[in-house]
Amino acid sequence: MSYPTEEAVREALTGVIDPEIRRPITELGMVRSVDITDDGVVTVGVDLTVAGCPLKDTITKDTIAAVSKVEGVTDVHVELGVMTDEQKAQLRATLRGGAAEPTIQFTKPGNLTRIYAITSGKGGVGKSSVTANLAAAMAAQGLSVGVVDADIYGFSIPRMMGVDTTPTQVDGMIVPPVAHGVKVMSIGMFVDEGQPVVWRGPMLHRAVQQFLSDVYWGDLDVLLLDLPPGTGDVTISVAQLLPNAEIIVVTTPQLAAAEVAERTGLIASQTHQRVVGVIENMSYMPIPDGSRVEIFGSGGGQAVSDSLTQALGYEVPLLTQLPLDIAVREGSDVGRPATIGGAPAAQNTPETDDDQFVNPKVPHNADPVKGSPAAEALVEVAQRLTKRARGLAGRPLGVTPQ
DSSP states (O other): OOOOOHHHHHHHHTTOBOTTTOSBTTTTTOEEEEEEOTTSEEEEEEEESSTTOTTHHHHHHHHHHHHHTSTTOOEEEEEEEEOOHHHHHHHHHHHTTTOSSOOOGGGSTTOOOEEEEEEESSTTSSHHHHHHHHHHHHHHTTOOEEEEEOOSTTOOHHHHHTOOSOOEEETTEEEOOEETTEEEEEGGGTSOTTOOOOOOHHHHHHHHHHHHHTBOOOSOSEEEEEOOSSSSHHHHHHHHHOTTOEEEEEEOSOHHHHHHHHHHHHTHHHHTOEEEEEEEOSOOEEOTTSOEEOTTOSOHHHHHHHHHHHHHTSOOOEEEEOOOOHHHHHHHHHTOOGGGTTSOOOOOOSOOOOTTOOOTTSOOOOOOOTTOHHHHHHHHHHHHHHTSOOOOTTOOOOOOOO
């Protein structure tokens, strides 16, 4: 009988991924010790980032499973501990790439994250449900996706994504919860149920800034921001903090709503951002006989598209017209976006920098709820947005002036 070596055990542990940070526990400095007895019993000491980590059972199970596969191992025990302040400081430095102070990684030269700010002229048009369903669909395609719920007063993303846990904090750095393969951050995770957020402009700006700089996002392919309706403080803050963000306008077909949505899109001319498209929600109610009832009128989305195209000087397409759909509403209420239907939530593996956002290690399982035309349309929009060609803005060209 061959006996396991510490080297072999540690090599096996590289396959154990922290469920929150999404990196190997060996890389994060979480493996405190490896002890092996003469009869092949392995005891692994693992230091958690915080005491009472809600995912400690997952880490324990995955550690036992990985080490049990090593030749010669007869039994595996896991002894859990908690990181010291020094270990947490080292972990924070590791995750931030050695940066001493928090920075917004999405504005750094060479950053390849595609950023979409989902906005609307007024509330109640389905902006948050569009954001949640697009995020889940993109993650199901194998992309690394994050969502910032920037609607500080009217946050709803936690419920729509099924997040009911408080984010882990490591030495001042926030680790976002993951739902359906999407990293999620919202002020709703920090306030008691039913408690309103009563803040003025400077506090709103600071909250958005912290969501972008103090949160460990990792290497995202796509970042979606669910903005509050209108052109207030948060919209201006996002334009200042993420000037490379692209805008998607959500409206209903009603002309009164479309006129307000158009003004929201026109802010791009002042912030020098690009509007990539318009989504018309609640376009019609499908009837069993195949006909449609246009409850909120018609033409609003196309009117916004045409008007913005003319005003901004480039094409702003109407990306889709979404019907009223019970499946989307039900999915939002229970925290399971309709764009992933009954398929298992995607589990992201370490991210790639591939220009087409393709992660071959993750199977495509973006199967929307069967018979849900709105979910199917949103999956198509998600695919369309993530396959757009990248520009060269903000990317180093490797050219040295002579």
